[in-house]
Amino acid sequence: MSIDKIRREYDRNALHQDHLHPEPHEQFKLWFDAAVNSKELIDPTAMLLATYHPQHFLSQRIVLLKGSSPEGYVFYTNYNSNKAQTLLSTPQCNLHFAWLPLERQVSISGVAEKLSDADNDTYFASRPRNSQLAAWASEQSKPIADRHALDTQFHALEERFKDEPSIPRPPHWGGFIVKPTQYEFWQGAKARLHDRFVYTRLADNTWQQQRLQP
Numbered sequence: 283m284s285i286d287k288i289r290r291e292y293d294r295n296a297l298h299q300d301h302l303h304p305e306p307h308e309q310f311k312l313w314f315d316a317a318v319n320s321k322e323l324i325d326p327t328a329m330l331l332a333t334y335h336p337q338h339f340l341s342q343r344i345v346l347l348k349g350s351s352p353e354g355y356v357f358y359t360n361y362n363s364n365k366a367q368t369l370l371s372t373p374q375c376n377l378h379f380a381w382l383p384l385e386r387q388v389s390i391s392g393v394a395e396k397l398s399d400a401d402n403d404t405y406f407a408s409r410p411r412n413s414q415l416a417a418w419a420s421e422q423s424k425p426i427a428d429r430h431a432l433d434t435q436f437h438a439l440e441e442r443f444k445d446e447p448s449i450p451r452p453p454h455w456g457g458f459i460v461k462p463t464q465y466e467f468w469q470g471a472k473a474r475l476h477d478r479f480v481y482t483r484l485a486d487n488t489w490q491q492q493r494l495q496p
Contacts, residue, residue: 306465306481306489307352310388313467314350317381330378331357333368341368348405354459355390356397358405360422362454369394369458377460385470392462402456407448414449415439466494 303309317326327347334340343365349356355377359366369375377390406414419436426432443449462483469477478494 302467302479302491304489304491305352306462306467307350309467309481310350310390310465313381313386313388314379317379317384317386320384322383323381326379326381328379329355329357330380331365332376332378333365333372334374335368335372338368341365348457354392354395354461356457356459358402358455358457360417360420360452360455361396362424363422365423366458370396375460387466387468389466389468390460390462391464392460394458394460397457397459399456403451405457406451406455411449414451415443417455418443418449418452471496 303312314326317323320326325346328344329347330342331345332340332342341364345357345359345365347355348358361367361370373394375392375394377392379388381387406417409417415436418439420432464483465481467477467479467481471477474496476496478496480492480494481489482492484490
């Protein structure tokens with residue numbers, strides 16, 4: 283769907299509560315599929331991950347969504363990286379999708395958990411070979427002298443695995459699933475009277491839906 287067509291639909295109909303799916307993941311899927319199908323975004327899977335370590339600082343970075351379900355939202359990283367070490371000590375985090383050409387944003391707050399070795403192995407095996415080598419070559423978040431040193435590490439791994447038909451997953455590399463506790467959906471509208479809806483998980487695992495003022 284083109285951006286112009288989506289905007290015309292925004293102008294014709296404000297976003298009403300009865301237009302939303304009662305399950306927030308299903309609503310996310312509707313918007314995510316529209317973002318993918320719009321062909322206007324460089325990478326609709328790009329999401330900002332915000333973490334906080336009480337002894338350090340608030341930190342944000344872009345990661346890529348690699349899987350989603352009602353259970354949660356998956357991305358992969360080096361478990362020795364700053365973000366992973368922070369999540370292992372303080373798993374509360376936030377994901378933010380900014381599909382700005384479509385005038386849509388989604389914010390998901392939740393708790394991150396490591397994926398199983400089996401899940402990590404399956405996904406790692408699907409990666410391009412150079413990406414697999416990079417996972418071995420980079421000690422993510424650690425200082426390095428210069429680009430040449432990084433390239434040297436990569437070429438050493440190419441040589442190490444050159445006769446191997448497949449590359450094993452590094453033990454320090456894997457995924458997290460962010461299990462949601464709250465969603466916010468933001469829809470741009472005229473006169474800056476934007477539509478905002480929050481889904482909050484209740485104690486019985488149902489979802490409460492509320493409209494917020496812009």
